[in-house]
Amino acid sequence: QENGVLHSEFDRLFDSLFDGAEVYKDLIRIIAEKREGVARSYIEASSKYLSKGGTLTNKLRDLEDAAFIRSFKPLGHKRQGIYYRIIDEYCYFYLKWIEGTKRTLTIQESGNKYWSNKTNAPEYYSWMGYAFESICYKHIGEIRIALDIHVGVSIGTWRYSSKQAIKHSGAQIDLVFERNDGVTTICEIKYSDKPFVINTSYADNLKQKVKIYKEQTRTKNHLHISFISASGIKENKHSLELVDGIVTLDDLFKAVL
Incomplete structure (x- = not known):
């Protein structure tokens, strides 16, 4: 008003x-x-x-x-x-x-x-x-603690726009931790008032996104997938297969010591 x-x-x-x-x-x-x-x-x-x-x-x-x-x-x-x-x-x-x-x-x-x-x-x-x-971008320190990332790391976003749309689509990753211990943590950021559900379609798209990331960056690191979800995620066969770490809204507001 x-x-x-x-x-x-x-x-x-x-x-x-x-x-x-x-x-x-x-x-x-x-x-x-x-x-x-x-x-x-x-x-x-x-x-x-x-x-x-x-x-x-x-x-x-x-x-x-x-x-x-x-x-x-x-x-x-x-x-x-x-x-x-x-x-x-x-x-x-x-x-x-x-x-x-x-x-x-x-x-x-x-x-x-x-x-x-x-x-x-x-x-x-x-x-x-x-x-x-x-x-989330204001609480990177809390996210690192929740994901147990204590090594040196480069932090940023990542996106790729394909010039050959017929061959494959582009991809965007909300948050990436390129760690110096041979692991890259790829984070999906999702807001929902209920636990986020990874269905078959979403799981397939996520796998494709990870594949594009590996191809385009030529990384030698092992890739871990984590979710930053306000209400967590619902456990199912896709979450058990794909998800290595989960960060919730409560984790973002824990004090960094």
């Missing part, structure tokens, strides 16, 4: 934190466009305020220092450069659910049923998945 507590907080927040706040708002909106994150080159091409160079670098650093975004390099794709994604939960909530309704009557017409209706829509579960991923 227009007088709701969070309705105007986005503008107030950025106006209070940054001089020239419109530039930072523009950058946040651009970065939020793609769930998997956006390349710096995409930001340069899309921003209506900034050009290449130090100005953009400084603005992005300001946003990262304030914990609105995180930068990362997809593992195995050094030429792609740095990517950015939103990690501030409120910003993504605002851009997804509030900003787009400000100039419409959707909320007013739906009354108190607006949010309850949205929670049954596919876009709600997509948003929840993104928000859960962002929380």
Whole structure:
């Protein structure tokens, strides 16, 4: 609602934190466009305020220092450069659910049923998945402890886009731990309010994803598959065959000693 507590907080927040706040708002909106994150080159091409160079670098650093975004390099794709994604939960909530309704009557017409209706829509579960991923990226230390990863490790995401779609599809891995003990832990991040079920179709897709990862990275490491699932996973023949480790929402909020 227009007088709701969070309705105007986005503008107030950025106006209070940054001089020239419109530039930072523009950058946040651009970065939020793609769930998997956006390349710096995409930001340069899309921003209506900034050009290449130090100005953009400084603005992005300001946003990262304030914990609105995180930068990362997809593992195995050094030429792609740095990517950015939103990690501030409120910003993504605002851009997804509030900003787009400000100039419409959707909320007013739906009354108190607006949010309850949205929670049954596919876009709600997509948003929840993104928000859960962002929380996971903030709790890498807890994930390492839950998976008993105490050796040196390179951490990142991984994706592959096939140039020959007929031969095989692309693949994306939410989180990868490339360990120095000869093991690579591949993590699937899944949000659900019930234990996640690995059905036959999902199991086949996961096996294909792992196969593509091995082919494209040419890794010699043993591959372990772990799930980071808010409510855990339901045990069945597929989970017993494929899953080496499970991290739940409770694990993410255990104190790191």
